[in-house]
Amino acid sequence: MVVAIGREYGLFIDGERVEAASGDARDIAEPATGGVLGRAAMAGDADVDRAVDAARAALDGAWGRTPPNERARLLQALADAIQANRSELAELEARNVGKAISSVKAEVAGAVENFRFFASVVGSVAGRSNPIGGSLLTYSLKEPVGVCGQIVPWNYPLLMATWKLSPALAAGCSVVLKPDPQTPLSVLRIAELAAEVGFPAGAINVVPGEGPTTGAYLVKHPGVDKVAFTGSTRTGGEVMRLCSDPIKRVSLELGGKSPNLVFADADLDDAIPSSVWSIYYAAGQSCEARSRVLVERSIYDDFVSRFAAFVGDLKVGDPLDPETQVGSLISAAHRDRVHGYVERGLEEGVEVLAGGAPGEGKGAFYRPTVLAKATNAMAVAQEEIFGPVVVAIPFEDEADAVRIANDVKYGLFATVWTGDAARGHRVARAIKAGMVGINTPYTAFPGIPFGGYKQSGFGRELSVETLELYLETKGVLVSTSPKPFNPFRL
Ligand code: NAD
Numbered sequence: 001m002v003v004a005i006g007r008e009y010g011l012f013i014d015g016e017r018v019e020a021a022s023g024d025a026r027d028i029a030e031p032a033t034g035g036v037l038g039r040a041a042m043a044g045d046a047d048v049d050r051a052v053d054a055a056r057a058a059l060d061g062a063w064g065r066t067p068p069n070e071r072a073r074l075l076q077a078l079a080d081a082i083q084a085n086r087s088e089l090a091e092l093e094a095r096n097v098g099k100a101i102s103s104v105k106a107e108v109a110g111a112v113e114n115f116r117f118f119a120s121v122v123g124s125v126a127g128r129s130n131p132i133g134g135s136l137l138t139y140s141l142k143e144p145v146g147v148c149g150q151i152v153p154w155n156y157p158l159l160m161a162t163w164k165l166s167p168a169l170a171a172g173c174s175v176v177l178k179p180d181p182q183t184p185l186s187v188l189r190i191a192e193l194a195a196e197v198g199f200p201a202g203a204i205n206v207v208p209g210e211g212p213t214t215g216a217y218l219v220k221h222p223g224v225d226k227v228a229f230t231g232s233t234r235t236g237g238e239v240m241r242l243c244s245d246p247i248k249r250v251s252l253e254l255g256g257k258s259p260n261l262v263f264a265d266a267d268l269d270d271a272i273p274s275s276v277w278s279i280y281y282a283a284g285q286s287c288e289a290r291s292r293v294l295v296e297r298s299i300y301d302d303f304v305s306r307f308a309a310f311v312g313d314l315k316v317g318d319p320l321d322p323e324t325q326v327g328s329l330i331s332a333a334h335r336d337r338v339h340g341y342v343e344r345g346l347e348e349g350v351e352v353l354a355g356g357a358p359g360e361g362k363g364a365f366y367r368p369t370v371l372a373k374a375t376n377a378m379a380v381a382q383e384e385i386f387g388p389v390v391v392a393i394p395f396e397d398e399a400d401a402v403r404i405a406n407d408v409k410y411g412l413f414a415t416v417w418t419g420d421a422a423r424g425h426r427v428a429r430a431i432k433a434g435m436v437g438i439n440t441p442y443t444a445f446p447g448i449p450f451g452g453y454k455q456s457g458f459g460r461e462l463s464v465e466t467l468e469l470y471l472e473t474k475g476v477l478v479s480t481s482p483k484p485f486n487p488f489r490l
Contacts, residue, residue: 001320002088003095009040009184011047011208012191014054015201021046028185031098032319032328034362040184043207045217048176051205052223055147055174058202063174064144066200068122075119075170077197078190079112082162085193086112093158093186094319098328098364099282101320110444111162111190114462117446118170121464125171125471135481141474144172145249146225148470149218151178151211151239153231154330155285155386158186160230163450163461165190165204168228171470176205176224178215182330184208211235216242225249228469230287232384233410233455251459251469253287253451255384256412259405260290261427263398264299266417267439272303274441276310278415280368283326284338284388287456288413288435288443292381293392294404300394307392308353308370316359316368328363329387335364338387345371345380350391376404384410398423402430411453413443434460 008025010017019025020041030037043051058064066074082089086108093108094101127140148168152160157179168175179187184206191206207214211231219227219242226249229239233254243250260275262268278290295303319327329335335358342356350371359365366388374381374391381391395401405414415437416427424438434451437443444450449460459469 001091003037003091005037007038009038009188011041011043011051012188012204012206013047013051014057014205015195017192020044021050026181028096029182029331030095031331032095032363032365037095038185040188040208042181043178043209043214045214047207047209048214048218048221051176051207052147052218052221054202054205055176056223058174058200059144059146061202062200063203064172066172068125068172071170071172072119072122074197074199075115075122075166078194078199079115079119081193081197082108082115082190083112085189089158089186089189091320092189094327096183096185097154097157098319098330100324100327102322102324103282103327107156107159111159113446114162114166117462118166118467121467122170124464125467127473135479137478137480139476141476142471143474145470145472146173147223148173148175148226148228149178149221149224150175150228151215151218151231152180152187154180154183155282155287157183158190161187161190164228164230167461167466168470169199169203171467173226173470174203174205176207176218178218179206179208181208181210219243219248220246222246226470227251228459229253233457236457249469252457253459253461254455254457255410256287256289256452256456257292257382257384257408257410258288258290258413258415258433259292259294259431260415261395261401261405261417262293262295262299262303263401263416263418263420263423264296265419267419268299268303268306270439271417272306272310275415275417276307276314278441279390280311280314280326280388283329283366285330285386289386290413290415290441291385291390292376292408293390294395294401295392296401297394297396300392304353304370304372304392308372311354311368311370314368316365326368326388328365330364332364334387335366338366338385338389341380341383341385341387342369342371342389345374345378345391348378348380350374350378350380355388376407382408398427402427406432409455412451412456413437415441
């Protein structure tokens, strides 16, 4: 173990670690043990002011003058630094979030790849010249949108921060990033590593703090040109409202209630363990968790009993044990909220086939839970529980499967299991979601656009398209006529 327990963490502003102006700090919990992992400064309005000023000065100074090839080199250097420090970062994240270290190692590897991907596409940022004829030469320029306020949640603090930082920095923007106050540690380390590899002061600033105060202040700040938010649909709506008055650019990555459709012709030996992984990975605290398993009625009973048996064998426990498959939830309060949903499901008539209760010990554990005999109208099928709880719902045929899959306010992800390739593509087209997997549980890879339809938000992460969120396009018109041009004679 390499993480120093009890370390004090500052804010990260203008290239250095600083205390909050108010002196505010809070203990950072280790949810799997109920212990204290460290202590972190908490930003208030004055700190956000300072961070936005630093981000603006960076744009007007060294960072703004950094050419694209040098930005790409810095992004690669940061990827190397994350790779070199991966053991520390993985342990820090696993302890702070309570998540199984095996999952977190994959997330750290994903963070490295994010920076490498956006380093590789920096060169694709280019305007175009249009041959519109006449004596006008026209061309367009791509310019960084400016200072970006980025807000990320607690479920993947490191990965979500790197999803946000890498395209913004590739585009040449500067960033003020606000992590969730429960989970600020890994991104503070990333900011330190970025300074060590040579990112100019002020390019990356990190201001952990409470959402409704510090977060809202950052969103509204007149010095912030663009807001990128990942979090719940409810908070996303509030962020969008705050952005409406100054017409601030905003992109939103929000919640989900993603379906996992299993047709009778699927290879169940693959579909069952993959479907289990799709919901219980990160203890169900994933935006794209496939929390509704829709199963063709002819195989429903067989599938659900085999699925529940698999769930019963999952190894739940110490996040730092490499054999652990499901760690703790983020907090006891969140565990109680998850349990409240299970109780509500029981009132609505579901049958609990596995789990259904908090786990043992001091940590915020919840047993992986399978709710059968569910209908899609129930609250447990419509609302994002954000814990290790799946509902299993039967469907009659392909049309019924698509109807149920689309019958939620969210549209983030869907997975389809079928032995019929044509059906896989048909269903992928019919589903209203930003991403669909066919016969694979996996979801997020650099290069594949990640984001939502409907109330799962708008804007795409992880892809070339993401760069557009951080760029302005400017059209330039040039007269090439040797004669004076009189616009009134057109
Ligand atoms: P949340 O909306 O409560 O908080 C997210 C972030 O917003 C936190 O940093 C919080 O401090 C901040 N915040 C809260 N109120 C704010 C306000 N009024 N103004 C500005 N900032 C504010 O969400 P959460 O519970 O931390 O995270 C879980 C949610 O995030 C789930 O709904 C999950 O689906 C979603 N999520 C989505 C994606 C995606 O890519 N679509 C990825 C991860 C998580």
